[in-house]
């Protein structure tokens with residue numbers, strides 16, 4: 001099952017001056033510096049407790065909304081029950097991804113009785129208007145399924161916020177929403193939470209990777225692509241895959257010191273696993289004003305235990321207006337689970353990337369990569 005999800009992220013109105021908090025000897029590729037400048041203003045909610053009000057959207061049986069029309073099922077969901085599931089599954093997922101730096105907290109909010117023609121945003125708007133003043137974001141779940149061709153949900157990082165310490169959801173509209181599908185009785189008390197994890201990722205400002213021409217998200221390498229990829233391999237999996245080093249970097253969970261900026265001539269680097277808590281975890285290479293490459297070691301364990309083997313992932317990141325438009329996996333074909341192995345090379349964006357050596361298990365894995373300029377084949 002591939003996840004269809006509409007990104008509601010907003011292009012910030014100018015990313016002025018936010019990069020002055022970080023001093024580094026080496027400038028990273030210009031579009032990455034642009035992303036980091038925007039992301040710096042989000043650190044107040046990507047660190048520590050991040051409060052979400054959980055709301056239920058009650059959809060009338062005779063709904064005429066395009067998202068719900070003709071769907072007969074209505075689930076007896078309550079904010080407290082849904083908050084319990086999110087706290088039990090989504091919170092530890094993000095505790096792990098952030099190495100304990102980020103801790104989403106889901107509190108029971110309220111319920112919205114939607115009107116016959118209301119689409120999901122109408123429910124979110126009402127929930128945001130009613131949310132507590134100390135709440136950072138709203139997470140809404142409909143009691144109805146979506147039409148089979150509709151997205152499973154959406155999420156938005158909301159508007160930039162001028163207040164230094166904290167901004168309530170009423171000022172930002174930071175929010176996420178999903179339909180009822182993950183709460184069907186057939187899941188019992190083991191509901192899949194990968195879509196919820198994906199939408200929370202959008203509220204952190206993360207954008208899609210592996211975006212296909214026809215609008216699907218087919219990469220198995222990132223919760224922000226096909227979040228259900230692990231379950232495609234192991235039917236018992238309930239969480240999404242891990243995420244990419246770029247997203248950890250933007251959230252401030254991976255320090256700038258963990259980024260290796262490739263020299264303009266030949267360079268060689270030894271990478272620690274992208275998901276580990278120490279070491280050089282991602283190499284970056286400039287392409288042009290709107291593109292750069294990320295090169296990272298993904299290990300087939302933890303939330304990535306659906307991957308067949310450890311290996312090197314390469315993504316071409318496209319940036320416009322301070323927002324990631326796509327992170328395109330460049331190794332292999334969808335779902336991109338077969339990573340670059342020792343001895344293999346890849347040419348992209350005017351660079352040639354060769355895997356020289358690799359070994360070690362789990363967090364002890366270390367792989368060496370050489371990057372040098374090349375002519376596109």
Ligand SMILES: [Zn+2]
Pocket residue numbers: 004005006007154155198202208
């Ligand atoms: Zn999405």
